[in-house]
Amino acid sequence: MPSTDAPSVTSTPSSRTTATSPISSGCASPELKPVELTSVGPNVGHVKNVCFVGAGFVGGPTAAVIAYHNPQIQVTVVDLNEERISAWNSSHLPIHEDGLLKVVRIARDGTLDTIFSLPGFADCIHLKARQPNLMFSTAVVEAISISDIIFICVNTPTKTQGLGSGAMADISAIEGATRSIAKHARPGAIIVEKSTVSCGTARMIQEILEYHRPETSFEILSNPEFLAEGTAVQDLMHPDRILIGSAQTTPGLRAASTLQEVYAAWVPRDRIVTVNTFSSELSKLVANAMLAQRISSINSISAICEGVGHGADIGDVSLATGKDKRLGAKFLQAGVGFGGSCFEKDIRNLAYLAATLHLDVVVSDLNGSLRGKKISVLGFAFKDGTNDTRNSIAVHIIKDLANEMPREIAIFDPGCSPTQLDRVKICGSWRGAAQASSAVCVLTPWKQFRGCRAAVLVKSLNKEPDVSATVFKFVGKDLPEMDILELETIVRRSASESEDPLGRLKPLPSHLGDVVDWAEVAETMQEPRWVFDGRNVVDISELQTLGFRVKGIGKGF
Numbered sequence: 001m002p003s004t005d006a007p008s009v010t011s012t013p014s015s016r017t018t019a020t021s022p023i024s025s026g027c028a029s030p031e032l033k034p035v036e037l038t039s040v041g042p043n044v045g046h047v048k049n050v051c052f053v054g055a056g057f058v059g060g061p062t063a064a065v066i067a068y069h070n071p072q073i074q075v076t077v078v079d080l081n082e083e084r085i086s087a088w089n090s091s092h093l094p095i096h097e098d099g100l101l102k103v104v105r106i107a108r109d110g111t112l113d114t115i116f117s118l119p120g121f122a123d124c125i126h127l128k129a130r131q132p133n134l135m136f137s138t139a140v141v142e143a144i145s146i147s148d149i150i151f152i153c154v155n156t157p158t159k160t161q162g163l164g165s166g167a168m169a170d171i172s173a174i175e176g177a178t179r180s181i182a183k184h185a186r187p188g189a190i191i192v193e194k195s196t197v198s199c200g201t202a203r204m205i206q207e208i209l210e211y212h213r214p215e216t217s218f219e220i221l222s223n224p225e226f227l228a229e230g231t232a233v234q235d236l237m238h239p240d241r242i243l244i245g246s247a248q249t250t251p252g253l254r255a256a257s258t259l260q261e262v263y264a265a266w267v268p269r270d271r272i273v274t275v276n277t278f279s280s281e282l283s284k285l286v287a288n289a290m291l292a293q294r295i296s297s298i299n300s301i302s303a304i305c306e307g308v309g310h311g312a313d314i315g316d317v318s319l320a321t322g323k324d325k326r327l328g329a330k331f332l333q334a335g336v337g338f339g340g341s342c343f344e345k346d347i348r349n350l351a352y353l354a355a356t357l358h359l360d361v362v363v364s365d366l367n368g369s370l371r372g373k374k375i376s377v378l379g380f381a382f383k384d385g386t387n388d389t390r391n392s393i394a395v396h397i398i399k400d401l402a403n404e405m406p407r408e409i410a411i412f413d414p415g416c417s418p419t420q421l422d423r424v425k426i427c428g429s430w431r432g433a434a435q436a437s438s439a440v441c442v443l444t445p446w447k448q449f450r451g452c453r454a455a456v457l458v459k460s461l462n463k464e465p466d467v468s469a470t471v472f473k474f475v476g477k478d479l480p481e482m483d484i485l486e487l488e489t490i491v492r493r494s495a496s497e498s499e500d501p502l503g504r505l506k507p508l509p510s511h512l513g514d515v516v517d518w519a520e521v522a523e524t525m526q527e528p529r530w531v532f533d534g535r536n537v538v539d540i541s542e543l544q545t546l547g548f549r550v551k552g553i554g555k556g557f
């Protein structure tokens with residue numbers, strides 16, 4: 001079983017204790033790092049009271065770890081369930097997680113002033129006593145009313161009746177908790193949605209708050225939890241990431257900074273990811289869906305192993321597949337299926353969200369018809385750097401576009417040679433493709449499609465690579481290609497992602513090196529000048545400035 005980082009307080013036979021001494025100011029985490037918060041407001045550093053609504057699998061352990069690492073903050077966990085709360089106040093916690101009791105005991109009960117010596121060391125080590133800073137209670141209203149940050153950690157099971165039954169998350173417990181918060185939270189309190197919810201729930205919380213407290217504005221943050229049961233303390237102590245979603249306004253960013261500071265007591269700064277509220281809510285569902293997808297995939301492979309008879313072993317297949325760093329070894333353990341309280345409900349929730357959004361292809365942006373219009377397609381190969389068009393997604397999309405009977409579809413790909421097809425013209429340059437078209441679809445992520453501004457940036461970086469003393473050893477020698485590769489790697493670190501950081505390559509034939517000049521494209525295109533960027537290649541704001549309407553993939557704004 002994994003161990004935790006909770007420090008030992010009575011570690012040697014020679015230890016002795018006193019029961020006095022003020023609260024210890026330092027925290028014992030080995031990962032404690034100073035964090036420079038790019039603060040956007042004055043709130044940072046003023047968190048005194050925090051409360052967790054919901055003392056379940058998430059609320060209890062998360063509150064305990066936050067309290068453990070932030071001895072200066074009073075953390076109260078409240079629940080309507082008296083039995084659960086009294087268990088949290090006992091030595092038989094309601095949740096069994098490795099290392100949890102120790103963390104709870106340190107934060108809930110405090111520690112003794114301890115002095116001890118280690119064999120071979122002359123000096124004694126003094127661990128100052130810690131005052132309790134973790135409380136479990138049923139006094140929901142009292143805890144809410146004094147808190148600077150309120151975490152909502154209540155249950156969100158799948159609905160079993162009515163609209164969305166069997167798919168949609170039942171957020172009645174969130175609504176109940178929010179109503180209590182709306183009535184009793186102090187002005188300025190930050191509300192944190194930790195429960196797993198569907199996209200837009202933070203907005204609903206906001207609306208409930210506005211209804212009950214129209215005169216007060218509250219910031220709502222999304223801060224989903226990624227711990228797994230069985231390794232909860234380990235996961236909380238060493239999270240892969242802490243995700244904080246906020247409104248992208250000054251008060252929203254300030255609230256995110258405040259919460260960031262709480263986690264920064266033990267989580268390295270580069271693991272705290274801040275995004276907007278919707279992205280955060282959606283990321284949680286997506287993470288669970290992807291993990292479950294891996295298990296489903298490996299489970300179906302295990303059926304193949306059984307089918308092919310002697311010799312194929314799913315354990316070997318998992319091991320060999322997981323060695324690929326792009327895939328990784330985790331969540332490739334085949335079995336009879338996944339269980340637990342989360343995967344199924346969160347996948348259903350995500351599927352429900354997708355179904356209710358009616359995600360259709362966007363011919364609608366050209367008034368629902370392509371008749372009489374010219375459509376440009378930049379990219380035909382299945383990926384950049386190749387002329388391979390086998391099963392290229394562009395082929396399918398162009399077929400769909402052709403069914404809409406446009407006047408012409410003009411395709412340009414720097415890797416493919418020009419040919420003429422029925423109503424589809426393969427052009428030798430981006431200029432010919434874009435001329436007089438109503439919309440440009442970018443379907444292959446060639447660097448040339450990024451536009452001149454990006455190309456200029458790469459070139460200027462190439463001119464001044466930061467080649468310091470490390471390259472001295474290469475000077476004055478006839479270098480073999482392996483050394484040149486090494487040199488390129490060193491230089492590339494300071495020269496962005498250029499394929500030719502040393503500038504060794506002879507220029508490519510002009511059509512391959514020709515970078516799309518979007519300003520020129522804007523002049524030659526027709527209204528409404530749509531750019532559908534299917535590869536997130538272009539600089540959206542640059543193109544918008546040039547008068548294009550731009551849609552990227554997966555950008556909900």
Ligand SMILES: NC(=O)C1=CN([C@@H]2O[C@H](COP(=O)(O)OP(=O)(O)OC[C@H]3O[C@@H](n4cnc5c(N)ncnc54)[C@H](O)[C@@H]3O)[C@@H](O)[C@H]2O)C=CC1
Pocket residue numbers: 053054055056057058059078079080081084140153154155156173174176177194195196197225226227228229341342
């Ligand atoms: N269990 C897990 O491993 C993980 C769960 N999550 C998510 O976290 C959320 C909570 O999950 P669990 O902790 O497992 O649920 P849980 O059912 O163990 O705990 C929820 C607690 O909230 C309490 N509660 C409900 N309404 C309340 C109210 N108005 N005031 C005070 N207390 C109230 C309930 O009495 C219950 O004790 C869910 O959205 C879940 O999807 C996220 C990551 C991991």
Ligand SMILES: O=C(O)[C@H]1O[C@H](OP(=O)(O)OP(=O)(O)OC[C@H]2O[C@@H](n3ccc(=O)[nH]c3=O)[C@H](O)[C@@H]2O)[C@H](O)[C@@H](O)[C@@H]1O
Pocket residue numbers: 196225226227228229230288291295330331332333334335337338339340341342343
């Ligand atoms: O949102 C949640 O509630 C949590 O859901 C899962 O955590 P959990 O369900 O507690 O436990 P897992 O370790 O993910 O196991 C879930 C199920 O998948 C199965 N599993 C897991 C891994 C694997 O390789 N194979 C496999 O069959 C397990 O046996 C179990 O039945 C996720 O792992 C957490 O990151 C997430 O926070």
